[in-house]
Amino acid sequence: MEDALERFYRYREVFKTVGVVFTFSLPRQHSLKHYHRHIQLFAAPNGVCSSITENKHIKAVKELYRRSNRFNALGQMLETNQRLDKLAAMRINFTAREMLTGTCLSSVLTSMKTIQGPVPPSPNNEPEVNQGSAAQISTEEDPEDVESDDGPMVIQAHVQLAKTPQGKKRAQTVPALANELGIPRLPTLIRQFLFEQNLPGDLRDLSEVPLYECPLYDGKVSVFNSASSRFYAPSDLSGVAGMRTEHIRACPRWRNESARYDCVFINTDTECGYNGMRGLEIARVYCFFSFTFRGRYYPCAVIRWFDKPDDRPDEDTGMWIVRPAYRANRFPEYAVIHIDSIFRAAHLIPLYGPHFVPVNLHHYHSYDAFRAYYVNKYADHHAFEIAF
Template sequence: MLGDDGRCEPRDPDETLQALRDHQAQRSSLHFDAERLRPVDEPFWANLPHCDIFSSIMPDILHQLHKGVFKDHLLSWCTTLVGEDEIDRRFRAMADFPGLRHFRNGISHVSQWTGREHKEMQRIIVGLLAGAVSAEVLMVVRSLVDFIYYAQLQSHTDTTLAHLQSSLDTFHRHKDVFVRLGIREHFNIPKVHFLLHYIEAIRSHGSCDGFNTELPERLHIDYAKQAYRASNRRNYLEQMVTWLARQEAVDLHTSYVRWYQKQAIIPDWRRAGYAIAKNCPLPGTSLERIESAYGATEFLPAFTEFVRTNLPECRFKPNRMDRFDVYKKLTIVYRAAAHGDIAWHKDRIRTVLGKASRGTKKGVAAHFDTAFVVDPDVPIDQRGDSRSVSDTRVARVRVIFDLPQQFGSLPHPLAYIEWYTPLRTKVPDPRVGLYQISPSTQRRRPNAAIVRVDQIKRACHLIPGVARR
């Protein structure tokens, strides 16, 4: 059966070709019936030298994984199991977050499905289904999503391929749950079967991104549609070739300029690990407004403790007359994954107030994003690298501000944060691989603090139901 995890020997092109010719000559061929071949008189690859057509069939991330396994099968099974209305409700309930698409109307009303929509849903589907399906169903969902992410890596090692195989094995161990629940009768699905051949294809031909049909579909826009629109629709082939030649010249010069700029010194924002506005957008903000509008109810005690601990020589004591220069957002910069296509990754952390509705304009909710902040209780010698979050705690960033001049000067702006429960005291949920946390209510230690922005490592997206607010 195609849905099983057992492997079989690859087909032999010579044997297959002989079986086709025997069938054409009306000679009995057990091989023709056993392999379920179709009566093709002369395959196009019959006279191609050194051609093994069966080893030339490569993975297709877009149609096999995004549109096939995920959208047509996995998402359809979960929607049938949970219900379309509940799936839409959970998508609408997702918290807004920079770089993460928010399906405000759910997904049942999406008119045009593209690879982009599938990728955006894959980022949140595991946490979204937590609490709505059984643990075994979650294991299936998580394993397939993990497989999709590992398959998209642009470079592989034995470790990444081992994770890819482990994800596939987990899927096959738990997939029968959909049969027991009456969602499926079998898994005799060609696209599900082809997952067995991904590791072999990667080892023999390289990473899957080189065979993804998403690339030529995208290039069809650049090299055909845009080129045609740039012509006057008469003798358009000649005009398209001329336009493309000029575009290539511009692209070559742009590539050279980018290469030359990379030889310069690393920009300050990369060296510092963050970027912030040069000119403060909200100077002289009062403490009363910070406490009321930003919800920073413990700002004054936290700031007083920060001054006492970090500025012992300061002669001034914080009071309610102090004013602060407040920023709206902070951009955290860190090195991206080694197997990706970008060297640096940026996360935006917003501390933006809401806007009330005026006339026909709808109101806008406030945004106070969460982030991974260096855990003060973790010793310095146990700190991880720039991408590690093992030495951090999750916190909600309420206010980003500069130290007032009367207290001295610091090389970095400050942030008022509200802690969540520590990750080091918890174990990830085995069903989804995520931590379940809640706002900190410790009695012995303050639940809010002032930290330097360079202690904020990266943004953190909290999923309702997994990270309780």
């Protein structure tokens, strides 16, 4: 190939002197010198027949990768490819046997006509009922049951825990969970949480409530590694009615590498995001758990609060700045909240200082290594709509 390229560069001037057909398209001559190396590295001739290879690449690689969970995706992609081949072969088989002609309903109606024979004419010359029209009328909604709603769209999110608890893999009692998370005050936080849930009319600050007035619970808990938030986000890639679902992770080991504790938006007003960051707080989730107290089920989250040092976004970036919150004795400010107060996941960008970032600083250290963060409102369209 190198010899052929050398001869091509030597004799290609003949195309200028003799001339070529206008419909003739020369290869991409500026990239010919990379052919040999790129074929060795990527098995691709650097753009030649790109329309064919790109089409096959989309079907064989891109679509399969998007169907995977993006972690060790090769095995999942190969298995998906095998299943698609089997489905294609099955479709050819069913088509040859005429199993895909018509619908299930038409097949049943044809069978009934074959068994019952022709329908005799109705007596008294009564007109036959158009069954198709009757079925259509019966499925139409009563206009009185449908009401036009011109009010504002409610963007309150619905958060629910994962379907499967971790069981014996994680702590199963309150003291064990406090030891696992390294939060000795967790039993106290749970008691304060129960006080808020059972006495919502008490307007006292939790710091002013004596601990003996708070219900005591130190029984069993079920720990979960994630929760899902479903919210209205029509501006982003969403499903039916503009709803979108995302997962919030809080697990001590993510993909066999390190811990992952995501940040979230917390609703603190009744406007559900219409006041922007003035009605939202930022927190980092350290654990999702649930328990039953006096016959009532409580899905909860252990969080660490972030403070907003200013009452307006940064004038240079347009993003709000938050800092990890501390108590008076410089201990982190933790809390136990109901998952209904969680809006959706939040993305924070470290507020970098004048020094270089250490080389050994990994991405999973980002939320622990910096003193302040920007609330990234440019993460997606919905974040831009609420984090103003």
